Amino acid sequence: MNFEDLKKFFFKKPKNALEGTDEAAPQEAPSTEAVIPEKLAEKCEKCGKIILSDEMRENCGVCPKCGYYKKLNARERIEICAEQFEELFGEETSENILDFPGYDEKLAALREKTGERDGAVCGRATIGGVECAVFSMDYRFMMGSMGHTVGEKITKTFEYATENRLPVVGFVLSGGARMQEGIVSLMQMAKTSAAVAKHSEAGLLYISVLTDPTTGGVSASFAFESDVIMAEKGALIGFAGPRVIEQTIRQKLPEGFQRAEFLQKKGFVDLIVERKEMKEKLASLLKIHCMEADA
Amino acid sequence: MNAYEIVMKSREKGRPTAMQYIEKIVEGFIELHGDRRFADDAAVIGGVGFIEGKPVTVIGIEKGTDTKAKIEHNFGCAHPEGYRKAMRLMKEAEKFHRPVLCLVDTSGAYCGIGAEERGQSEAIANSIMEMIRLRTPTLSIIIGEGGSGGALGLSAADEVWITETATYSVISPEGCASILWKDSGKVAQACESLKLTANDLLALRAVEKVLPELQFSDEFFVGLKAEIAQFFAQKRGVAPDRLIEERYERFRKF
Ligand SMILES: [Zn+2]
Numbered sequence: 001m002n003f004e005d006l007k008k009f010f011f012k013k014p015k016n017a018l019e020g021t022d023e024a025a026p027q028e029a030p031s032t033e034a035v036i037p038e039k040l041a042e043k044c045e046k047c048g049k050i051i052l053s054d055e056m057r058e059n060c061g062v063c064p065k066c067g068y069y070k071k072l073n074a075r076e077r078i079e080i081c082a083e084q085f086e087e088l089f090g091e092e093t094s095e096n097i098l099d100f101p102g103y104d105e106k107l108a109a110l111r112e113k114t115g116e117r118d119g120a121v122c123g124r125a126t127i128g129g130v131e132c133a134v135f136s137m138d139y140r141f142m143m144g145s146m147g148h149t150v151g152e153k154i155t156k157t158f159e160y161a162t163e164n165r166l167p168v169v170g171f172v173l174s175g176g177a178r179m180q181e182g183i184v185s186l187m188q189m190a191k192t193s194a195a196v197a198k199h200s201e202a203g204l205l206y207i208s209v210l211t212d213p214t215t216g217g218v219s220a221s222f223a224f225e226s227d228v229i230m231a232e233k234g235a236l237i238g239f240a241g242p243r244v245i246e247q248t249i250r251q252k253l254p255e256g257f258q259r260a261e262f263l264q265k266k267g268f269v270d271l272i273v274e275r276k277e278m279k280e281k282l283a284s285l286l287k288i289h290c291m292e293a294d295a
Numbered sequence: 296m297n298a299y300e301i302v303m304k305s306r307e308k309g310r311p312t313a314m315q316y317i318e319k320i321v322e323g324f325i326e327l328h329g330d331r332r333f334a335d336d337a338a339v340i341g342g343v344g345f346i347e348g349k350p351v352t353v354i355g356i357e358k359g360t361d362t363k364a365k366i367e368h369n370f371g372c373a374h375p376e377g378y379r380k381a382m383r384l385m386k387e388a389e390k391f392h393r394p395v396l397c398l399v400d401t402s403g404a405y406c407g408i409g410a411e412e413r414g415q416s417e418a419i420a421n422s423i424m425e426m427i428r429l430r431t432p433t434l435s436i437i438i439g440e441g442g443s444g445g446a447l448g449l450s451a452a453d454e455v456w457i458t459e460t461a462t463y464s465v466i467s468p469e470g471c472a473s474i475l476w477k478d479s480g481k482v483a484q485a486c487e488s489l490k491l492t493a494n495d496l497l498a499l500r501a502v503e504k505v506l507p508e509l510q511f512s513d514e515f516f517v518g519l520k521a522e523i524a525q526f527f528a529q530k531r532g533v534a535p536d537r538l539i540e541e542r543y544e545r546f547r548k549f
Contacts, residue, residue, distance in 0.1 A: 240406035
C-alpha cells in the first residue's frame with residue numbers, strides 16, 4: 001500500500017548493481033521513448049545501458065550488462081515459469097465499492113493502460129509437466145495492491161485447485177492492501193486465508209513465490225501461508241515498509257534489511273532463487289510433492 | 296458525530312481497555328503468559344475464566360491506561376510473539392471445546408526491527424489462518440481502534456461486534472491521507488472516505504452488531520456480558536464442521 005513512498009525512499013539510496021529491484025517503474029523514463037524504437041530495445045533502469053528487447057526477454061528480464069532484475073508483469077512471470085497456461089476468472093472485475101474519491105478514474109486509467117482489469121492473473125498451468133493452478137500479481141496495477149478483484153480471483157484459484165485436486169503456485173507481488181476499498185480490502189486477507197487453509201486441509205501443495213515487493217496485507221496473509229516459501233533474489237519482503245519503520249523507530253535501517261536473504265537468515269524463507277532457475281526449481285518441488293511417496 | 300470525531304473518540308484517553316472489559320465481564324480470570332517461542336508480549340493479554348458460569352478463553356489487545364502501563368503494553372501494538380501467544384491460547388481453547396472471546400483495540404501491529412526479524416507477517420498470516428479454521432466458537436469485539444492487519448489477526452471470528460464509537464479500518468486515516476493524497480490536512484476527508492465507523496461497517500456487513508456504549512456504565516458491561524453469554528450458548532451445540540463452514544461463508548461474501 002505504501003509502495004509509492006517506498007520508491008521515494010529508495011531513490012535516495014546509493015545504487016548498487018547487485019541489489020534489489022526497487023528503482024523507478026519503467027513508465028517513469030519518458031525521455032528515452034523518443035530515441036528507442038518501441039519493443040526493439042529498452043534502457044536498463046539500473047545501469048542505463050540500451051539492451052535489445054529480445055535479449056532482455058530471453059534473459060527473463062534480467063539485464064545482461066548489470067544483472068538488474070526488471071520487474072515482470074503478471075503474464076510475463078507466468079510465461080517464464082510455465083510451459084502452458086490457460087487463464088481462468090479473467091472476467092472478474094469490481095468497481096468503486098466505497099465510492100472512494102478518485103478511484104473510478106484511477107481504475108479506468110489503469111485498465112486502459114495495462115489492458116488488465118485488475119492486479120492479478122489466474123489460471124491453470126503446466127510447470128515442468130506438472131499441472132497446477134497459478135496466480136500471478138501485477139506491479140502495474142497499483143503495485144499489486146489487493147482489493148476485491150485480486151482477493152476474489154486468488155480465492156477462486158484456491159477453490160478451483162481444491163476441487164480439482166491441484167497444487168497452487170502463487171507469484172506474489174504486492175505493496176499491500178488497496179486502501180481505496182477500505183474494510184473490503186482488509187477482508188480479502190481473511191477470505192484468501194480461509195481458502196488457503198481449506199486447500200491445505202485437503203492435503204494439497206501450495207508454493208508461494210515472493211517477488212519484489214511483498215509487503216503489507218498480502219505478506220500478512222497468503223504470502224506466508226504456504227507449504228514452501230520461495231523468494232526471488234533480492235526481493236523486498238516485510239510487514240511494514242522500510243520508511244514506515246524508520247519513521248516509527250527514528251533510526252536508519254541496516255543494509256539489506258527486509259531483503260529475501262535477510263528473511264532466509266531469520267528463518268522465514270525456504271529458498272531463494274535466481275530468476276533464471278525459478279522454473280526448474282518450481283518443477284522439481286512440484287514433482288517431489290505430487291508424486292506418491294509409496295508409488 | 297462525524298467520522299473524524301468518532302476516530303478521535305475511539306482513541307480517547309479514559310476509554311476502557313481490554314483489561315477493564317475482562318475485569319467487568321469475566322469471572323475468575325487467570326492470565327496465561329507467553330508464546331512458548333520467544334517471549335511474553337504484554338500488548339496481548341490472554342487467559343481463561345468464566346462468563347455466566349461457562350468456561351471461556353479471552354484474548355485482548357491491551358493499550359494500557361496510564362503512561363507506565365502504556366509503555367509496558369507497547370501502546371497496544373503487538374509484536375509477532377503477541378499473535379503467536381494468541382494462536383497458542385486459541386489452540387488450547389479448541390482442544391477443550393471452550394469458546395474464544397477476542398477484545399481488539401490496536402492502532403496496528405508494531406512496525407519495528409525486531410517485529411520484522413521475528414516475522415510479523417508470518418505471525419499475523421498464520422493467526423488469521425488458524426483462527427478462521429478454529430473448531431470452537433469465536434467472537435471478536437472491536438472496543439476502540441481496529442487497526443488493519445494487526446486487528447484482523449484476532450478478528451477472523453464467527454461474528455465481529457463493535458462498540459458504537461470504535462473503528463475498524465484497513466489503514467489509519469493519517470496514513471491514507473499522507474500516502475494517497477500527500478496531504479496531512481486531509482485526515483478528516485480520509486476518515487469519511489474509508490467508511491470505518493461502526494455504522495458504515497454494519498452496512499458493509501463487516502460487523503454483525505453495533506453495541507451502544509452507554510458511557511461505558513455498569514449497565515453497558517452487564518448487557519454486554521449477557522449478550523456474549525447468549526451468543527456462546529447459541530453456538531455451543533453447533534458441530535465444529537458447521538462452525539468453520541459458516542465462518543468460511545462469513546468471509547467468503549466479501
Ligand atoms: Zn543494467
